[in-house]
Amino acid sequence: MDDALSGETAGIHQRPGRLREFWFYFRENRGAVIGLWIFVVFAILAVFGPWIAPHDPTAQFREATLQPPAWQEGGTWTFFLGTDPLGRDMLSRLIVGARYSFFVGVIVVTVAASGGILIGLIAGFSPKWLDSIIMRIMDIILAFPSLLLALVLVAVLGPSLTNAMIAIAIVLQPHYVRLTRASVMSERQKDYVTSARVAGAGLPRLMFVTVLPNCLAPIIVQAALSFSTAILDAAALGFLGMGAQPPTPEWGTMLAEAREFILRAWWVVTFPGIAILVTVLAINLMGDGLRDALDPKLKRS
Amino acid sequence: MLTYVLSRLLTFIPTFIGVTLISFSFIRALPGDPIVVMAGERGISQERYLELQQQFGFDRPIAVQFWDYLTGVLHGDLGSSFVTKRPVWDEFFALFPATLELSVCAMIFAVFLGLPAGVIAAVNRGKLFDRLLMSTALVGYSMPIFWWALLLIIVFSGNLGWTPVSGRIDLIYYFPNPTGFMLIDSIASGQSGAFLSAVRHLVLPTIVLGTIPLAVIARQTRSAMLEVLGEDYIRTARAKGMSPFRINGIHAVRNALIPVITVIGLSVGTLLAGAILTETIFSWPGIGKWMVDSIFRRDYPVVQGGLLLIAVMVMVVNLTVDVLYGVINPKIRKR
Numbered sequence: 210m211d212d213a214l215s216g217e218t219a220g221i222h223q224r225p226g227r228l229r230e231f232w233f234y235f236r237e238n239r240g241a242v243i244g245l246w247i248f249v250v251f252a253i254l255a256v257f258g259p260w261i262a263p264h265d266p267t268a269q270f271r272e273a274t275l276q277p278p279a280w281q282e283g284g285t286w287t288f289f290l291g292t293d294p295l296g297r298d299m300l301s302r303l304i305v306g307a308r309y310s311f312f313v314g315v316i317v318v319t320v321a322a323s324g325g326i327l328i329g330l331i332a333g334f335s336p337k338w339l340d341s342i343i344m345r346i347m348d349i350i351l352a353f354p355s356l357l358l359a360l361v362l363v364a365v366l367g368p369s370l371t372n373a374m375i376a377i378a379i380v381l382q383p384h385y386v387r388l389t390r391a392s393v394m395s396e397r398q399k400d401y402v403t404s405a406r407v408a409g410a411g412l413p414r415l416m417f418v419t420v421l422p423n424c425l426a427p428i429i430v431q432a433a434l435s436f437s438t439a440i441l442d443a444a445a446l447g448f449l450g451m452g453a454q455p456p457t458p459e460w461g462t463m464l465a466e467a468r469e470f471i472l473r474a475w476w477v478v479t480f481p482g483i484a485i486l487v488t489v490l491a492i493n494l495m496g497d498g499l500r501d502a503l504d505p506k507l508k509r510s
Numbered sequence: 511m512l513t514y515v516l517s518r519l520l521t522f523i524p525t526f527i528g529v530t531l532i533s534f535s536f537i538r539a540l541p542g543d544p545i546v547v548m549a550g551e552r553g554i555s556q557e558r559y560l561e562l563q564q565q566f567g568f569d570r571p572i573a574v575q576f577w578d579y580l581t582g583v584l585h586g587d588l589g590s591s592f593v594t595k596r597p598v599w600d601e602f603f604a605l606f607p608a609t610l611e612l613s614v615c616a617m618i619f620a621v622f623l624g625l626p627a628g629v630i631a632a633v634n635r636g637k638l639f640d641r642l643l644m645s646t647a648l649v650g651y652s653m654p655i656f657w658w659a660l661l662l663i664i665v666f667s668g669n670l671g672w673t674p675v676s677g678r679i680d681l682i683y684y685f686p687n688p689t690g691f692m693l694i695d696s697i698a699s700g701q702s703g704a705f706l707s708a709v710r711h712l713v714l715p716t717i718v719l720g721t722i723p724l725a726v727i728a729r730q731t732r733s734a735m736l737e738v739l740g741e742d743y744i745r746t747a748r749a750k751g752m753s754p755f756r757i758n759g760i761h762a763v764r765n766a767l768i769p770v771i772t773v774i775g776l777s778v779g780t781l782l783a784g785a786i787l788t789e790t791i792f793s794w795p796g797i798g799k800w801m802v803d804s805i806f807r808r809d810y811p812v813v814q815g816g817l818l819l820i821a822v823m824v825m826v827v828n829l830t831v832d833v834l835y836g837v838i839n840p841k842i843r844k845r
Contacts, residue, residue, distance in 0.1 A: 240645075301627060345521065348530035352821040352828075354783035357801060362538055364805045441654055445787060448656045449802060464657055471660050472668045482657030489652040497648070 234502035241498020247491035254304050255311030260448035262301035263289075267460045270296040275474050291476040293467065299476065303484050309459040310440045310488060311372055318432050320378040325385020326428065330416050332386065333393025344390070357382040359442060361450045370453040373446045374413040380442075381435045388431055394434035415425035426503040433496035437489040444485050460485050514836050522829060526822065527580070534579050537810040538572070567640045588815035593807055598815035602797065607690025609789070609796035611779050615712055616720035621774065628731025630765075632739065633665045633758050643728065644781040647657045650725030655784055659718040659791045660808065666714060673710050676749045676793035719788045723777050734766040741765075768835075775831030 234242055254261065264270075270288075274296040279289045279300065331341040348510045350358070355377075362376035396402060408424040446452035447461030455466055460481040467477035545554065545562050554562075564578045582588070588598040615760070627647070631640040666781045667675045674680070685699035693712070696704035739742065739762055747757045785798035797816065804812035 240648075259761065287792065345524050346529065348521070348525045349532060351779075352525060352529050353532075353817065354779045354786075354824065355784035356786055357820065360786070360802070360805060361560065361813060364813075367534060391626055437529045437652065441652075444654055445656055447785070450806075461654075461656075464660070468660065471664050475664055478657070478660050478664065482654060482661065485654045485657060486649070486652060489654070490649060493652050 231502050233361065235498050238498040238501055241496045241501075243431070244494030244498065246382075247487065248495060251307055251488055251491065252311060252475040254307040256308070258305040258308050262304040263287075264298040264301040266305040267456050268297065268304045271278045272296070275470070275477070278472070278476050281379065290480055293463075293477050294470055294474075297458075298458075299480055302427040302463060303460070303480060306460050306463065306481070306484070307488075309370065309453060310443065310485070311456065313370070313377070314436040314492075315437050317374050317378045317381065317443075318436050320374075321381040321435060321439075322385050322428065323434050324378075325382045326389050326421070328382075329386040329389025330393060330421065330474065332390045333397065333420075334416055340390075343386070347386050350380065353380075354441060355438075356445060359446060360449065360451055362395040363446060364457060368445070368451045368454065369445075370457065370459065373443050373452040374439075376446075377439050377442045381438065384431060385428065388427055389424060391403060393420055396423050409472070430496060430500045433492060433499050435481055437492040437496070440485065440492070451504050518829060522825065525825060528577055529821045529825070530580055530583060530818060531576065532643060533814045535753060535812045536817065546690070577718075588818070589811035591804075591812045592809050593804075593812075598812055601800070601812065602816060602819055604690070605796050605800050608692075609692065609782075609785055609798060611786070612712070612715055612719060612794060612796060613778075613785060615716040616781065617723060617774070617777075618728050618782075619687075619716050619720035620723035624727030625731055625770070628728045628770075629758065631728070631733055632732045632735030633683055634755075635736065640732075644732065647725040647728045648753045650721050651729065653721055653725075654719060654789045655718050656791060658721060659714070659788060662714050662717065663791075673714050678708065678711050678746065678794065679704065680711075684717055685705060712766055715788050715792045715794055718791075719781065719784050722780065723774075726773060727778075727779065729769065731766060731770050734761060734769045736765045738762045772831060772835055775827060777832075778827045782820055782824065 211375065216399050229235075259266075273285075273292050275294055276292040276296075278291040278299075279284050284312075285461060288298050288300070290303070292298055293302070293401065328343060332340045335343075359373070359376040359380050363372050366372035366375065386502040388458050402415065402419055405415060410419060433488060443452055443460030444459070444464070447459050448465045450465060453459035453462045455462055465479065467474075467481070471478045523603065531623060545559060545566070545568070560569075560746050568575070586599060588602075590597050590816065591601060627643055631643045634640045661676055666673045683696070683699070683701055683704045685695060685701060685704070687695050688698075689695055692708040695706065696708045739758075744762060747761055752761075781796070785796060786802060787798070788794065789798035790794045799819065801813065801816045801820075803809075804816065
């Protein structure tokens with residue numbers, strides 16, 4: 210009898226943890242795993258970029274301007290991906306540029322998500338009038354096309370990467386508010402919340418400890434998706450001259466600088482774009498995998 | 511039904527006032543005194559400065575200024591551009607057809623390729639074609655379109671010389687522009703080659719602007735189709751021995767279309783954001799380029815008015831989609 214009971218508890222303990230279960234489903238999606246690996250490389254480049262890059266990204270090799278990539282005639286192995294109009298090494302600039310996009314993603318998502326979750330929780334738990342006011346404000350922000358609003362905000366704040374990040378975070382935040390509020394609304398009516406309330410849980414505990422963890426799955430997926438949106442928007446702002454300013458090797462800014470050379474030197478235009486595309490694609494692949502792994506409705510299919 | 515429409519309309523009013531307030535406050539928040547900017551490099555005398563300040567009403571309390579602006583807007587007065595001195599309203603509607611033409615073409619491109627692609631992918635779920643199509647869609651969805659535009663220019667304008675790089679039509683053609691739509695006006699002008707020139711100018715911007723909507727529509731159609739294909743009535747149809755073409759092509763697609771139509775309607779905002787980049791790159795004389803130029807020129811009334819008009823446009827479209835969705839799908843109404 211005793212043995213049987215202990216056997217049962219052992220069985221319960223052997224149930225795979227949440228993380229293991231998540232990884233099990235995530236691994237099924239090959240694209241997502243590839244995306245994850247690319248993202249890991251991207252993150253390493255972002256952190257250790259300046260030590261990995263073969264040259265200083267802002268050093269101008271005046272004797273080697275607009276040199277083609279190594280495999281093309283006239284290219285050398287010193288500048289593997291060629292040089293830009295000022296003689297700066299493309300490869301080094303791309304490697305060091307990874308950190309700008311990475312930090313844009315991290316900071317924008319952190320700011321937008323934490324702000325959005327907090328506001329969404331408040332909206333979900335507050336009386337109807339406050340909820341209506343909050344949601345109308347979000348509607349107002351969502352009425353503007355995101356890039357246009359970001360552009361005008363940056364014009365107000367002054368063009369720089371920091372201000373671009375602030376603008377993008379403001380523009381992305383309503384999505385988190387809506388998502389959190391919708392989940393809170395549906396979770397709040399469930400029995401476990403009622404029982405927690407009856408047990409005497411205060412409002413803050415109810416909001417952050419009882420309800421929030423159960424609303425996280427869609428928010429995590431949204432975070433992955435807005436990570437890529439943030440990178441794209443920051444690059445677009447850089448391209449329009451409203452993001453990072455030259456000589457910062459931010460990928461969008463590099464594209465803007467290279468624009469007049471597109472017909473003479475394909476490599477100055479092609480590589481920064483590929484860098485943006487591959488990064489964004491990897492994150493979107495990961496996001497799709499996350500959604501499949503976290504959404505129990507799709508798990509069975 | 512009527513109450514549903516009315517309640518949706520009622521939420522429109524506070525949002526409209528908020529949107530007006532935001533676009534109004536930007537002109538106050540932008541760095542630099544608008545009058546000094548307007549005077550340009552030559553500077554301005556003290557008397558003239560005060561005179562202009564009075565003329566624009568900048569010396570009055572902010573709340574009064576906002577009230578004036580709001581009532582002005584409701585009477586269709588958005589102020590005049592600092593640069594061209596023309597009313598913002600006139601400028602907007604002179605340029606709007608160019609953006610509309612481009613957006614409609616991009617949307618047609620996206621729908622006509624995206625819908626069949628999504629349906630075929632869903633029917634062949636898990637097969638090579640499905641995987642290929644969905645990977646392509648994900649690449650399209652992740653595309654930095656400003657780079658995509660440059661790439662297409664390199665290949666089709668630079669190397670192949672098939673398409674022009676900028677503008678709406680070759681400069682050798684000149685004709686009146688009554689509708690503002692180059693495709694229609696070029697035919698109406700009767701000049702040979704004008705229509706072809708307009709089309710060639712339109713191709714690349716259309717592809718660039720349509721890429722992301724195309725990817726979104728293909729993905730959305732596929733997932734909507736998959737959901738419908740799992741329904742009981744499809745199984746019944748199959749059990750009855752109906753031909754697969756009839757099942758997939760008629761029974762399933764019709765029901766899968768509902769969410770897809772919503773996505774198409776709601777992508778107006780995305781389209782306008784994309785138009786900013788596309789028009790800037792291809793020097794397309796539309797709303798997007800106009801806004802970017804005005805932001806750089808610090809033409810405050812234009813930025814303010816354009817922002818407001820674009821936001822209202824997006825809101826009206828979203829509201830229409832919402833209401834139509836309620837008409838199509840009665841479940842939505844009871845919320």
